[in-house]
Amino acid sequence: MTRAFSIATLAVIAGVGCDRQPSTPAPTSSQAPTGEPAATPPIATPPIATPPIATPPIATPPGSTPPGAELPPVELSRGAQSGVSADGTYTVRWEVVGGAIPDAEPFSIAFAVTRADGKPVSPEAKVFVDAEMPHHGHGMNFVPTVKRKGGDTFVGEGLLFHMPGRWVLAIDIGEDGVRERVQWNVDVE
Amino acid sequence: MFALHGMNCRTAAAIDRYTPTVNSRVDSSCVVGTCLGFIAFASAALAAASASAGIGGDDCPRGGDYRATLSDLAGACAVAFDGADLLVCVPDSLGITSQLVRVSQLDADQPTVLELVAPAAHAIDVAVGSDGTIAVADAAGPVWVGGRKPAPPGASGSWVEEWTMITMPQLVRPAGVTWVGEMLAVSDAQRGAVLLMTPTGILIGQLGAGVVGEPRGLAAAADGTLFVADRLKDCVWRFERSADGSYAAEPRRLGEPGFNPGQLSAPDDVFVLEREGGTCLLVADELNHRVHVLDADGAFVGFFGMHALIPRMGEGRIHYPRSIAVAADGVTLAVAEAFEDRVQLFGLKAEADPVDPSANRAEFISSHFGSEAACAADLLAVHDVETEAIALCDARTTPPIHMAIIGGGGALPQRFGEVTAIGVEPGTGRVWVADRLHSRIDVFDVAWDRSKEPIVDLFMPRLARSMDLSRVTRGNDRVTPDVSDIVVSRSSSGVEALLLDRANRGIHRVDARLTPRSEDAWIALPAEARMPEELALASDGRIAVADPVARRVFIREVSGEWSARSRLGSDFVRPSGVEFDERGELVVSDSALDAVLVSDPNGARRVGERGILDEQFYDPQSILPSPKGLIVIDRGNHRFQRFGDGFIWNLTGSLGRYYDQKRKGSPGAAPASTPATRTGPSRKEGEQ
Numbered sequence: 075m076t077r078a079f080s081i082a083t084l085a086v087i088a089g090v091g092c093d094r095q096p097s098t099p100a101p102t103s104s105q106a107p108t109g110e111p112a113a114t115p116p117i118a119t120p121p122i123a124t125p126p127i128a129t130p131p132i133a134t135p136p137g138s139t140p141p142g143a144e145l146p147p148v149e150l151s152r153g154a155q156s157g158v159s160a161d162g163t164y165t166v167r168w169e170v171v172g173g174a175i176p177d178a179e180p181f182s183i184a185f186a187v188t189r190a191d192g193k194p195v196s197p198e199a200k201v202f203v204d205a206e207m208p209h210h211g212h213g214m215n216f217v218p219t220v221k222r223k224g225g226d227t228f229v230g231e232g233l234l235f236h237m238p239g240r241w242v243l244a245i246d247i248g249e250d251g252v253r254e255r256v257q258w259n260v261d262v263e
Numbered sequence: 264m265f266a267l268h269g270m271n272c273r274t275a276a277a278i279d280r281y282t283p284t285v286n287s288r289v290d291s292s293c294v295v296g297t298c299l300g301f302i303a304f305a306s307a308a309l310a311a312a313s314a315s316a317g318i319g320g321d322d323c324p325r326g327g328d329y330r331a332t333l334s335d336l337a338g339a340c341a342v343a344f345d346g347a348d349l350l351v352c353v354p355d356s357l358g359i360t361s362q363l364v365r366v367s368q369l370d371a372d373q374p375t376v377l378e379l380v381a382p383a384a385h386a387i388d389v390a391v392g393s394d395g396t397i398a399v400a401d402a403a404g405p406v407w408v409g410g411r412k413p414a415p416p417g418a419s420g421s422w423v424e425e426w427t428m429i430t431m432p433q434l435v436r437p438a439g440v441t442w443v444g445e446m447l448a449v450s451d452a453q454r455g456a457v458l459l460m461t462p463t464g465i466l467i468g469q470l471g472a473g474v475v476g477e478p479r480g481l482a483a484a485a486d487g488t489l490f491v492a493d494r495l496k497d498c499v500w501r502f503e504r505s506a507d508g509s510y511a512a513e514p515r516r517l518g519e520p521g522f523n524p525g526q527l528s529a530p531d532d533v534f535v536l537e538r539e540g541g542t543c544l545l546v547a548d549e550l551n552h553r554v555h556v557l558d559a560d561g562a563f564v565g566f567f568g569m570h571a572l573i574p575r576m577g578e579g580r581i582h583y584p585r586s587i588a589v590a591a592d593g594v595t596l597a598v599a600e601a602f603e604d605r606v607q608l609f610g611l612k613a614e615a616d617p618v619d620p621s622a623n624r625a626e627f628i629s630s631h632f633g634s635e636a637a638c639a640a641d642l643l644a645v646h647d648v649e650t651e652a653i654a655l656c657d658a659r660t661t662p663p664i665h666m667a668i669i670g671g672g673g674a675l676p677q678r679f680g681e682v683t684a685i686g687v688e689p690g691t692g693r694v695w696v697a698d699r700l701h702s703r704i705d706v707f708d709v710a711w712d713r714s715k716e717p718i719v720d721l722f723m724p725r726l727a728r729s730m731d732l733s734r735v736t737r738g739n740d741r742v743t744p745d746v747s748d749i750v751v752s753r754s755s756s757g758v759e760a761l762l763l764d765r766a767n768r769g770i771h772r773v774d775a776r777l778t779p780r781s782e783d784a785w786i787a788l789p790a791e792a793r794m795p796e797e798l799a800l801a802s803d804g805r806i807a808v809a810d811p812v813a814r815r816v817f818i819r820e821v822s823g824e825w826s827a828r829s830r831l832g833s834d835f836v837r838p839s840g841v842e843f844d845e846r847g848e849l850v851v852s853d854s855a856l857d858a859v860l861v862s863d864p865n866g867a868r869r870v871g872e873r874g875i876l877d878e879q880f881y882d883p884q885s886i887l888p889s890p891k892g893l894i895v896i897d898r899g900n901h902r903f904q905r906f907g908d909g910f911i912w913n914l915t916g917s918l919g920r921y922y923d924q925k926r927k928g929s930p931g932a933a934p935a936s937t938p939a940t941r942t943g944p945s946r947k948e949g950e951q
Binding site for chain 2: 159160161202204208209211240242244246248250251252253254255257259
């Protein structure tokens, strides 16, 4: 029928809607070409101005640390929940800042990421927090932000569960073009 | 220069009115909720549009009265008026030298259809210049320019057609064409740009590279301002032209993704309607099933053509509009619907159409299977093009039990922009999904207790990883694959995926994290490949690739040698799906033949015919193996059919409605009391 978008999703689309780079052109000719496809030649454009390739707006990676910044790590309690990404690369422990998820109010989570190989998470890593309700087909109405702290710990701010029910909380860690997800079911009374 | 003499003349084949009986129901509450919510929203929007008619100072139409249907136009994907005649691209025509037809006497009961002999291999768009010169965009590569001229003395017939082929290395995959004065503007879907050229084939420049996603139909205003429909980015681009003839570097974006007023979903074409009150844009809003009217700045004006809620529904209801054109009278609108092999004619009007109250009847809600599907062992994954969601079913059962949904439209991982390929990993049941808009492949874990009856569990799929396609390289070269199919396999060395790359015309062999394999990492397709769409891997290592534009199926032997097949019993017209059966023999679906061609010890067998019953097809697409037989996506009927050993039919199903015994009237079943296939007059008049 139509594509379904959550408000949060639309906000993201608005930010990245024009950022896709074009496909690498492949050669062709209606006259049977032969052999391995060759690179498509560039096009000279006078007198018509060729628009420059648009540079997409680049957001500061949520998980990056400003150069030289030394931040203290976030301390997590022993009750923090833990989970492992499906490919086993990351273990994440998290808890709600302040102890409990408030009813239809903004809240923050603190979390720590550990790599299975013991290496630190790359300063270039992109870390995201999101949540949705699969039964209802929607997510949150806000896009959380993630701030990196010391020792591969992070704080996700601006989450809001606007209705009771079962939510899925997801934390994504992306390095070198591969993003892995750790997720939990969260029941809100 | 080609000089092709003579012409073929025929009248349109006939189609009768009939009542479709395929009427499936989605058992997904969120999809149904979206539909009903949209209808309510549409009512309010149209009421607002109607109330504002004539007030805003513009003169844009807000509605269209249905007039007539021109049927049996095979794959009708583009229209253009040439005086009082209508030119229609028919790429699924059985005669590939007749890719373009001229329909005359549109007001007559039996319009005349002339086959032009534009020698295009796959005509995808057409435009008529002010002097009557015709330009045809050919998805196989070139642009054709020409038309009819008086025949020289002594020639048979009163006129001849002369066509010039324009081809250049920079022109890769034409998708749209229009005239800008005496200049041609050609959209290139693969390059993601608009090329400007003279009718003699001299390249002048290009627009939009790096900004435009997949440009399709385009149109120019009288002042040269160019409007380009972008199917991938769900918008229309406006390229301003200054008095000196140059174009502005940055186009303006009109419209945004979505289904609400002013939002677009896979716009395929745009038409500029200039009236005293201002400039209006009519947009073929394909996945919203409507004609969208915007002003020249992109502001919402109205929309019309209520969604055809079941296949074959028409008479003013629009189904997957691909192209639009308005006649010189400024009133007659033609809408090409390739999905339905037809063109509908409307009369534009200032008033908005009322919303049909029958539109929100739940029985009309149906699945909208795209060509993308995959199955391995016990898991079936089928793509719904309109929600960008993937239905997961237990393939062991009859019928397959629908268990979960992955995705839906959106930008984040686990949401998709445009799904172009699905693969299922044997053993683990992990589902691979290629997303062209975001240029990535997402992999999902799908775990359920197979010892128990399958149940709906929307929490079942979990994103395992999301991988940028930029990780795929070819040697030391970076490529941006346009993945049109995925086959995943497992061996002692781990997971291996074959990615069919439509843009670069080859196959990438990668591991679970898209790292190219050390051997045979890149397999180039034969040079005659044009738009490879589906990939099959035999158990002995042979590979088959279906290419509907080249009209070929390419076979790669284990030795690495390629061969091309143009027929399997019957000549291929639009081979869209390919698979190997349980004996390792080739099976090919042909969406133009409405049949599946099956290798047989005695040669080949043709299974199916056009229709809506069992073992009948309407635009068959992907073929995939399942534990209980080969599944064929019967896209035009919004369903799939399954065939067991020997390619014997054993199931017809969609999400929520299944038949495991053939209905009366189906091939091989008891005769029906009413005809199942279509006969009758070709032009259906609307009530006016």
